[in-house]
């Protein structure tokens with residue numbers, strides 16, 4: 001407990017409303033290619049947007065929380081934004097499903113947390129994301145399409161991620177991500193990002209344009225040999 005801050009979780013940043021672990025339970029997970037493991041799935045109370053975000057504890061983090069359960073520093077962590085079409089249906093329009101699959105295996109090996117954030121379509125929602133696909137098929141890129149629909153290029157907000165890490169007792173992370181904006185937002189929210197660890201490139205004919213756009217417009221560190 002932080003002196004002078006009664007009730008605050010050990011890893012919670014100053015100024016953030018505290019969240020608490022609501023429940024946690026073991027869930028066996030299996031991917032389409034057969035990779036399987038067991039995750040401890042955490043739910044939370046007090047998240048600022050009221051949505052049902054999840055944390056998956058993997059590897060040694062699938063142990064029940066408690067003294068000695070969270071002593072790796074920094075904690076390997078991935079923030080994954082929900083993508084129904086990519087995560088569940090294996091859509092080739094983006095690389096979300098492949099990123100999720102890779103992250104779970106890496107975090108299972110190292111021990112760490114995957115935060116599964118319910119902000120579909122860069123925060124605009126599922127139906128608008130599919131509307132944006134229609135515009136992309138007409139020639140707009142993934143960012144232009146969001147703007148044409150009246151949304152920001154990227155409306156994701158990581159406040160709940162910082163709250164969840166606080167509730168899990170994690171204040172220093174090794175962030176598994178190619179996205180510098182995630183690290184910046186987390187730092188601004190009081191999370192210490194000790195380092196950013198790049199993820200692999202999941203390139204296919206179907207997602208090549210999408211990935212090139214992320215690299216150029218979203219400043220993602222992807223080695224696609226594209227001209228900015």
Ligand SMILES: [Zn+2]
Pocket residue numbers: 083085086087094095096097
């Ligand atoms: Zn996706």
